[in-house]
Structures are given as structure tokens and as C-alpha cells.
Amino acid sequence: MMRGHHDMGGLPAGPVELSEHDYALWEKRVDALMVLLSQEGRQLLTVDELRRNIESIGGDAYETMSYYERWIFAITQTMIQRGVVSIDELNRKMAEVEARPASEQT
Amino acid sequence: MKVDAIAPCFKVGDAVRVRAMYSPGHIRTPWYVRGRSGAIERLCGVFANPEELAYARPGTPRQPLYRVRFTQRDLWPDYAGGEYDSIEIEIYQHWLEPTE
DSSP: OOOOTTOOTTSOOOOOOOOOOOOOHHHHHHHHHHHHHHSTTTOOOOHHHHHHHHHTSOHHHHHHSOHHHHHHHHHHHHHHHHTSSOHHHHHHHHHHHHTSOGGGOO | OOOSBOOOOOOTTOEEEEOOOOOSSOOOSOGGGTTOEEEEEEEEEEEOOHHHHTTTSOOOSBEEEEEEEEEHHHHOTTOOSOTTOEEEEEEEGGGEEEOO
16 A cells, blocks of 8 residues: 555644745746646646656655745656656756856756 | 546435545545545536546546545544534545445
């Protein structure tokens, strides 16, 4: 029997954090990316694939990653699984972005 | 010929039990409700199966989705609230079986 880490309903937990916060630019971009990829006519991703890939994050990482960090992880996984980007393309692009000055990385 | 959609087999008020199944895979039925009994509150519609959509497949045959009502006391042995407090959870038909 495998209870997924995400399937935590009813387990002991701390108080619910109710405060709102402003979203960073990169978080808004992740949201936009999700909308564009799942749009009818494009359909490169379903919310169900996104959820499955979020659920595949290990327990420790799931707890420490923020909401949109989980999203971009899951979007990236889906793009690899669908063959939209190759791992090599992704690695080269990440290296290119990391080589930019910090002010231009977002 | 493969069917496109499964016909609904439960009606409002029917007593049902959530199947106690624990496979890996993308599952929308919460762990805490598996094996528990409740009643059909409404039919929400017939939808592509998320257990298939999660793997980029078409999700057919589409499955009826119900809102199922459980009493909180049936789900949580130490529940301290009212006797008739309930919780409603949306569950696909293939996760439900009839009870007497």
C-alpha cells in the first residue's frame, strides 16, 4: 500500500497559514506558462499531468518547495515526458541563463 | 467497439462504499475515504478519467463523477463536532460499489 506524500488529508498538521502575499514576477510567468501550455488548440499539458508530476516530488522536497517551485518542476517534467524539450536543450538553456548577470536572469 | 462513456449506475440517495484500493498511480480518491461508506448526493457529470489524463492518454471511457456524502463521525473516530456533520467528496464511479 502506497500512500502518496501529497495525499495528507486527515494527518496531523500545524495551523493553516492564511496570509496573502504578492507574487514575484517569475511566479506570474510560471502561471502564464501553465495557461498557455494547456490552452485549447495547443494542449501540451493537462492539469492531471501537472498534478501527477507534483505528486512525484519526494516528501522532503515537497515540504520545502514553494507552490510555484512545484509548478515549474512539474511543467518541466511534463515537457520532457511529452518530448517538447529535450534534456540536452534544457541543460544548455539553463547554463546560458545562469551565465547571465544576476540582474538579467529573470 | 470501445465505449466513449460509462453510463451512471447510481442514483441520488444510494448507499455506496468507496473501494479500498491502494495501487500506485495518479489517484483522485483521497486515502482517508477509501473503504468508507456514504450516500450519493448528486451526479456531477461524466468526465474524462483523470487517472488516464495524467499520463497524456485520452481519458476514455469517460466516467460518471458523483458527489458522495459521508458523516464526519464515520471518517474520524475522534470527531468532536455534531452527530450529523457531513463532508462531501467528488468520487468517480469506478471507485464506488453498492452497499445494502
